Structure formats: C-alpha cells, structure tokens
Amino acid sequence: MTETDPQAAIDAERKKHAHERDERVYEHVAGDSQEGIPFIGAGPGNPRLLTVAGKEAVESADLVVHAGSLVNSELLEAYCDDAELVNSVGKDLEELVPLMRDAYEDGRSVVRLHSGDPAIYGAALEQMDALEHEGVPTYIVPGVTAAFAASATLRTQLTLNETANHVVFTRPQGKTLDPEDDHLAEFVEMGDVTACVYLGTHAVAETMERLVEEGADPETPVSVVYHASWPDEDIIEGTIGDIGEKVEAAGYRASALVLIGDAAAGAGYERSYLYGGWAKRGETESDTDDTNE
Numbered sequence: 001m002t003e004t005d006p007q008a009a010i011d012a013e014r015k016k017h018a019h020e021r022d023e024r025v026y027e028h029v030a031g032d033s034q035e036g037i038p039f040i041g042a043g044p045g046n047p048r049l050l051t052v053a054g055k056e057a058v059e060s061a062d063l064v065v066h067a068g069s070l071v072n073s074e075l076l077e078a079y080c081d082d083a084e085l086v087n088s089v090g091k092d093l094e095e096l097v098p099l100m101r102d103a104y105e106d107g108r109s110v111v112r113l114h115s116g117d118p119a120i121y122g123a124a125l126e127q128m129d130a131l132e133h134e135g136v137p138t139y140i141v142p143g144v145t146a147a148f149a150a151s152a153t154l155r156t157q158l159t160l161n162e163t164a165n166h167v168v169f170t171r172p173q174g175k176t177l178d179p180e181d182d183h184l185a186e187f188v189e190m191g192d193v194t195a196c197v198y199l200g201t202h203a204v205a206e207t208m209e210r211l212v213e214e215g216a217d218p219e220t221p222v223s224v225v226y227h228a229s230w231p232d233e234d235i236i237e238g239t240i241g242d243i244g245e246k247v248e249a250a251g252y253r254a255s256a257l258v259l260i261g262d263a264a265a266g267a268g269y270e271r272s273y274l275y276g277g278w279a280k281r282g283e284t285e286s287d288t289d290d291t292n293e
C-alpha cells in the first residue's frame, strides 16, 4: 500500500464529515463492540477502573498500542498477557498509523489504549481519521477520566449545589497552549466552576502565581491528586496561595490532576432539590433533565 501523509488523511476525513455524520454514529451505541480498531480509555490507572467493554477488547487483542507510563503496567499485565505491547510514546503518526494498519490488515486484533478517556487530551481522533482514510475502521470505548478518579479519591463531587454549577476540563498555558487561549483565570473568577487542570503538574506554582496576579482569591481551595487510583496515589491540599510551594516540595512534575474551586474541598454546599422539596413530585414533572442525580 502507498504511504499517505497523515495530515492529508486527517484533512480529507474532516472534509468528508464536515456536512454529514458517519452512518455508524446511528448504528451503534457507545460500549458496543464494533468492527475495527477500538480506541479504549484505560481509565486513570487502577485496572479495576477499566470498563467491561474495554477489558473484553484488550483481553482478546493480539497487539496493544498503549500510552506508555500513563497506562498502569499492572493493567497491561492483568489483561494483555498474550498480546504484543507497543508503547506509543515517542512515535509519530507516520509510524503509528502504518503499524496499526498493517497489523489490522494482517488479520490481527489491534487495540489502541489511551489513558483515562480518549476524549480528554487524548489526540485520538487524528489517529482514527488517519486510519479510516487508509480503510481501517475505528471506534471509541470510553474510560474514566482522571478528574473523576480524583473527585472519587477526594470523596467529593465536581458539581455541588450552590457551590459549583459548572465543571471545566482545562490545561494551563505552555508549549502547546498560547497565553491568549489559557482561560483558567476566567473560570476561577466565575466562582461556581470546578476547574480540572490536566497537564499542568510541572507548572502548578507558576500557574497559581498567574492566577493571583490576575485577581484570583488566594484562599480558593485547590487539591492536587497525584496518580489518582494508583498504589502510590498522593493528595496535596491547599489554596491558590500555597499549593505551588507544597507541590514543589513533594517533587511532582507529572501525572497529577489539579482541582480548583470550593467543590474540591466539598465544603459550603446546600442540600439538593432532588432530595428536598422536589422529591415527591409527580412523574410527569420528573421527566426532565432539570434535576440532579
């Protein structure tokens, strides 16, 4: 087969779907096993947090292309015993796409294992589009994203009545995000937002300094969860004013989730409507999205 430039393949797929949805969108529900290479969310680390659909797919795989140290090796040992394992770290699309395509075309069962959920900072779609362009079908199996593992660890919710009405998944400015696209200070200023900051462990101190410079309250609660759900999981609690120092003292430079906002501390919330005055409403009235769970 002739080699295709991945960017040209991505552009072609994007153009194709600009006006019409892929038919498979209507033929399957998430979690179905489908034809092709599944892009699986491995979850945050603990092998028990892989979904049933994900576990079934990796257990039957001949080739598992995984996201290196972001995927717990315990998970690979537990479920991918007989498979060939390939670490995707350091490989570009030009290498990854033919690797997966050739294995698939040779009749091998191929899975692509991303950390957490592929939809969050996963760069999955570009691989999927490049493969689709080469005639290899792909689909997504969702996973538990790091923010959900971190909130479970902290025994809190990311949304809390009267405290946090909104959640954002965000990242701080850096090599891949220009300062003008960093909206963290705006989210924090809104006051009722829980900001889940990915990819920022190495820059907690400077991120917090910037927030203070931009007017954030230094007393705003911040929780940093390192390796949520892993055996060496660690929690550092503080505020915008002091968390930077604490994370630097702990020496973490990667693999932590930073939760900013009152919900991180699980404090100051009010009981919800659902288990309050609304609890005994009629069934017709409850047929609406306008409730908490």
Ligand SMILES: C[S@@+](CC[C@H](N)C(=O)[O-])C[C@H]1O[C@@H](n2cnc3c(N)ncnc32)[C@H](O)[C@@H]1O
Residues within 6 Å of the ligand: 044, 045, 070, 114, 115, 116, 117, 118, 119, 120, 121, 122, 144, 145, 146, 147, 149, 150, 197, 198, 199, 200, 201, 225, 226, 227, 228, 229, 230, 254, 255, 256, 257, 258
């Ligand atoms: C490339 S992003 C991938 C995120 C992943 N797709 C997800 O949904 O969790 C990697 C970042 O996710 C966060 N992360 C991933 N796994 C984590 C974990 N177990 N505990 C805390 N943070 C984690 C860290 O901020 C890390 O820098």
